[in-house]
Amino acid sequence: MKKLFLITLALSVSLFAQVSKPIEMPYVDYPMVKGDHDEVAQQYCLICHSWGYVLNQGKKSRPYWTGTVAKMVNEFKAPIAKEDQQTIINYLVKHYGYEVQSGH
Amino acid sequence: MSNINRRNFLGAGLLLGASTLLGKETPKKIITSSSEYVPPMVAFPEKKPMKTISDRPPLLESPRDIFTQAITPNDQFFVRWHMPDIPTYIDLNEFRLEVKGSVEKPLSLSVDDLKSKFEPVEITSVLQCGGNSRRYFAGTGPATHGVQWGHGAMGCAVWKGVRLKDLLNHAGVKGSAKWVGVNGLEKPAMEATAKFFREMNIDEALSGELIVAYEMNGEDLPYLNGFPLRLVIPGHFSDSWVKMLSEITVFDEYQKSFFMDVAYTVPDNDCECVISGSDFEYKRKPIAVMKVKSVIGYPTPNTIIKKGSRVKVTGVAFDQGKGIKEVMISIDGGKSWSTTELQKDYGKYAYRQWTYQWEPKAKGEYTIMVRAINRIGNIQPQVNEIGWNAGGYQYNAVDSVNVKIV
Numbered sequence: 001m002k003k004l005f006l007i008t009l010a011l012s013v014s015l016f017a018q019v020s021k022p023i024e025m026p027y028v029d030y031p032m033v034k035g036d037h038d039e040v041a042q043q044y045c046l047i048c049h050s051w052g053y054v055l056n057q058g059k060k061s062r063p064y065w066t067g068t069v070a071k072m073v074n075e076f077k078a079p080i081a082k083e084d085q086q087t088i089i090n091y092l093v094k095h096y097g098y099e100v101q102s103g104h
Numbered sequence: 105m106s107n108i109n110r111r112n113f114l115g116a117g118l119l120l121g122a123s124t125l126l127g128k129e130t131p132k133k134i135i136t137s138s139s140e141y142v143p144p145m146v147a148f149p150e151k152k153p154m155k156t157i158s159d160r161p162p163l164l165e166s167p168r169d170i171f172t173q174a175i176t177p178n179d180q181f182f183v184r185w186h187m188p189d190i191p192t193y194i195d196l197n198e199f200r201l202e203v204k205g206s207v208e209k210p211l212s213l214s215v216d217d218l219k220s221k222f223e224p225v226e227i228t229s230v231l232q233c234g235g236n237s238r239r240y241f242a243g244t245g246p247a248t249h250g251v252q253w254g255h256g257a258m259g260c261a262v263w264k265g266v267r268l269k270d271l272l273n274h275a276g277v278k279g280s281a282k283w284v285g286v287n288g289l290e291k292p293a294m295e296a297t298a299k300f301f302r303e304m305n306i307d308e309a310l311s312g313e314l315i316v317a318y319e320m321n322g323e324d325l326p327y328l329n330g331f332p333l334r335l336v337i338p339g340h341f342s343d344s345w346v347k348m349l350s351e352i353t354v355f356d357e358y359q360k361s362f363f364m365d366v367a368y369t370v371p372d373n374d375c376e377c378v379i380s381g382s383d384f385e386y387k388r389k390p391i392a393v394m395k396v397k398s399v400i401g402y403p404t405p406n407t408i409i410k411k412g413s414r415v416k417v418t419g420v421a422f423d424q425g426k427g428i429k430e431v432m433i434s435i436d437g438g439k440s441w442s443t444t445e446l447q448k449d450y451g452k453y454a455y456r457q458w459t460y461q462w463e464p465k466a467k468g469e470y471t472i473m474v475r476a477i478n479r480i481g482n483i484q485p486q487v488n489e490i491g492w493n494a495g496g497y498q499y500n501a502v503d504s505v506n507v508k509i510v
Contacts, residue, residue, distance in 0.1 A: 022193035023149035023327050028159040048188050048293045052158035055141050056251045058242075064249070067383070075362045077296035 030055055033095040040087045044080045045072075054096055062099055065092040150326040152179045157251055161185035161290070162328055166256035171401030171420045174450055174457040175228070176259030178321050183328045184233050184257060185347070186300045186363070189291040194332060194348070201271075201316070201333060205285075205354035208276030215318055215332045222266035222274075225315055229338040229453040230422045231345060232258035234368050234391045237399075238496035244488050245380035248496025255399045255503070260420070260455040263336045265317035269310050271352065277306065283355040284309040286335055288348035301361050302344040304337075306354070313338050316349060338453035339425035341391050341498075343368040364390060370493045377491025384494050393424040396484055397500040398431050398458070398476035407507045415462045417444075419503075420455035421476040429479045431458040437471035438486075438502075444474070464509040473504040 030051035032038050045051070060068075069085050069092075072078040080088065093099065145153040148162060157163035164183040170176055196215050203211040213221075236257035241248045272284070287301045308314070315336045317325065325331045330347030337344055343363075369388035370376040378386055398421035409415055417435075421428045432441045447457040464470065477483040485491075490501040 025162070025190075025192065026146050026148060026156075026159060028144060028146060028156055030159075048297070050158040050160045052143065052156070052163070053251060056143060056157045056163075057249075058247050058252055060247075063383070075366065076292070076298075077294060079294070079296075 028052065036091045036094055037087045038091060040084050041091050044078055044084065044088065047078065048072075048076065054092070057096075060092075060097045062089070062093045062097065065089050065097050068092075148183070148328055150179060151183070151328065154180065154183070155256065157253070160188045161190070163251060164328070165253060166259060168255060168399075168404050169401055170256065170259070171399050171455075172418050172457075173401070174260065174420060174448065174455045175321060176261060178261070178323060178326050178329065181231075181259040181261065181320075181326065181329055182233070182257045184342070185290055185328075187290040187292045187297075189293060191289050191348070194289070196332060199332060199350075201350060201352065203271055203275045203352045203354075206278040206281040206356050207272070207354050208278065209274075211271065211275045213271075218266050218316065218318060218333070222270050224264060225267055226262060226264045227313075227315060227336065227338055227453060228260065228262045228450040229336060230258060230260045230394070230455060231336075231342050232394055234341040234343050234497045235495070237397075237499035240487070240499055240501065241490075241492060241496050244490070245492050248492070249384075249494055250496050252496075260422070260450075261320045262322065263315060263317040263334075264319035264322075265315040265333070265336065267312055268314040268316055268335070268352070269312045271316065272310060272354070275354075277310070277354055278356075280356045281306050281354045283358050285351075285353040285355055285359055286344065286346045286349060287351050288330070288346045289350050290348060298362055300346070301359075301363055302346060303355075303359060303361070303364050304344060339393050341368070341394055343391065367495075368497065369495065370497050375491040376498065377493055380492040382494065391497050394422070395498055395500040396423040396428070396476050396478045396482040397421065398428075398474045398484065399503045400472060400474055400505045403472065403505060403507045405505050405507075407505075409464060409507055409509050411464055411467055411509050413464065415464065417460040417462050417472060418457060419474060420457050421474075422453075422455050423476070423478040423482060425452045426482070427452045427479045428456040429477050431456075431474055431476045433458075433460045434473040434475075435462060435464075435470055437504075438473050441475070467509050470507050470509060471504050472507060473502050475502045 032051050066089050069089050073080055143155045143157050146156040147153045154164040162183050162185055166180050166182045170180055200212045235250050236253050237255050238248055238250055239252035239254055283303050285303045287299055290300055317334050317336045325334055333349040335346045335349050368391050370391050371378050372387040372389040400419040402418050421431045431444045433444050434441045444458040444460040475484045485501050487501045
């Protein structure tokens with residue numbers, strides 16, 4: 001009985017549609033504001049994640065973006081030199097954030 | 105941004121979705137605020153077009169009307185990965201799940217091994233991202249950290265697989281074992297970045313409720329939901345439901361890691377909350393069991409309904425596995441409440457669908473609200489009562505939808 005059960009299982013396995021060839025992942029070109037050294041943000045941020053991660057967080061404060069860039073460097077080991085970190089923070093604050101906490 | 109530009113942009117958002125599907129070059133537009141930003145609808149492999157918060161790693165949100173069903177279809181089930189490098193093909197002849205570490209006999213199991221050598225079990229359970237509904241924190245306080253999900257980072261499916269306990273017992277957990285680490289095949293872009301890794305107490309791992317699933321709603325797991333294997337932890341937020349599960353490692357000592365100690369944490373106090381707007385400077389603990397919650401699937405926001413229509417208001421409710429006792433509904437913005445009819449019970453970890461027959465008799469704007477209570481008396485907080493946390497986790501305040509009767 002157990003054997004029959006196992007055979008049934010084995011047969012049923014092949015009925016399921018498995019991924020038979022590599023899947024093709026779509027590419028979304030999330031827009032980035034040009035200028036203020038957006039190329040530095042592009043060069044580093046997009047190594048690990050799309051710009052959708054930034055767009056879908058809404059406007060954030062300077063301390064927030066400073067902390068986020070620090071997290072990318074310290075926790076995720078993003079290889080961003082100090083001056084480039086500052087460039088990215090300034091770019092994020094200018095185009096995807098605000099300077100003072102209450103100014104949202 | 106002027107009104108005209110903004111309108112152009114919203115149109116472009118739709119175009120972006122369509123053109124991506126057709127593989128054409130996407131228009132580039134400038135976007136500066138999430139309140140104006142509409143993620144494109146893009147069809148990923150085995151998925152209908154879904155709100156694409158990110159393509160790499162893929163973050164796909166289900167539409168609100170999915171909550172008119174107690175079981176979420178695979179092709180609209182939400183997707184959330186952590187790392188950008190996901191294998192695009194898995195050969196089941198090669199794929200193995202390793203069970204190793206503090207065990208008597210390490211295992212290396214194919215999917216067929218799991219299906220043929222262990223007892224199959226099935227459970228219907230909600231899978232919810234810890235950051236689900238995060239955007240609603242911004243309704244009464246500051247927006248939190250993280251991607252601003254709506255309610256669509258959750259779903260409910262029938263999971264079939266083998267008990268984690270059976271695998272661990274088969275390998276023979278050593279007496280010194282205290283923790284079980286799990287990780288899958290997703291990889292970071294750089295060697296230096298720590299891989300996605302989660303850990304649980306050995307007692308939890310051996311509880312018998314956790315399963316290593318190879319089927320979702322009667323089919324192979326969709327690729328983006330973790331094909332071929334995924335850990336299922338009923339009642340718990342999804343952060344440890346590791347996708348493309350490939351390694352189960354038993355440890356004698358707790359392993360420190362970013363994804364356990366920093367990500368997916370809430371304030372380590374009774375309310376699991378802090379003063380609105382404060383940052384992460386607090387003692388933290390990992391999020392774990394889910395909190396009682398209900399959401400409205402129909403009507404969706406801003407639906408226009410004819411006066412006198414018979415409206416079937418419906419949605420889903422769930423909790424950490426104690427069971428939903430009642431879902432209350434208000435159609436006057438919370439002034440008065442009625443009870444809804446609970447539908448079929450798919451088990452204590454599943455969605456409980458609820459319905460309410462409503463015949464609006466007067467024209468105007470209405471606010472529909474729902475509030476669930478479970479069998480141990482946990483009730484959803486009102487929007488202005490919910491405790492805030494910087495990570496934006498565990499949002500479960502009363503849901504509301506505005507509709508117009510004409």
